[in-house]
């Protein structure tokens with residue numbers, strides 16, 4: 001399997017062209033996310049892809065640093081019009097030294113955590129980057145126990161380089177990783193419900 005940076009660099013152009021799969025679920029995600037953000041918020045997005053979500057959240061917060069491991073994704077994000085003055089796109093991961101501990105009031109990440117081999121490490125890092133009381137807002141696909149389709153198809157797609165690493169998570173497992181990293185969960189939802197794409201708002205305790 002290719003490393004994540006190479007995989008997503010290769011996928012970026014096609015990802016940018018692909019329409020949102022479920023517009024209703026996406027709108028619900030944006031709406032619930034905005035409900036927890038305010039114009040004072042300094043937000044970090046991890047795994048921002050081609051930047052559409054950061055640009056949609058921009059008018060609800062003070063500023064967003066939207067980051068992604070893939071330089072090609074970031075290049076596409078930077079070229080998007082209309083731009084938002086308060087959004088900065090940067091190539092990198094959550095572990096970049098340029099991000100200061102305790103400097104963000106919200107860390108957000110969409111369609112991302114289930115792609116990581118070490119989810120707890122990234123959730124702990126999100127906790128470290130947040131101010132006391134800061135919010136970690138995420139949406140992640142939970143594929144464990146969802147039938148045989150994905151467990152059969154994904155390994156084949158991964159073998160031929162058509163799919164990235166994906167962790168098969170249960171909702172309970174994912175929420176356990178978040179609470180164990182020093183958060184209390186304040187809101188959840190499934191947008192969409194099947195397979196569950198779990199939306200979680202968690203506050204740094």
Ligand SMILES: C[S@@+](CC[C@H](N)C(=O)[O-])C[C@H]1O[C@@H](n2cnc3c(N)ncnc32)[C@H](O)[C@@H]1O
Pocket residue numbers: 004008009046047048049050053067068069070073092093094109110111112115
């Ligand atoms: C499925 S896409 C989701 C993009 C965007 N958040 C969305 O909802 O459309 C996953 C993104 O995570 C990025 N990514 C993968 N591993 C990463 C890592 N360790 N750190 C930062 N970004 C990563 C990929 O480059 C890709 O843009």
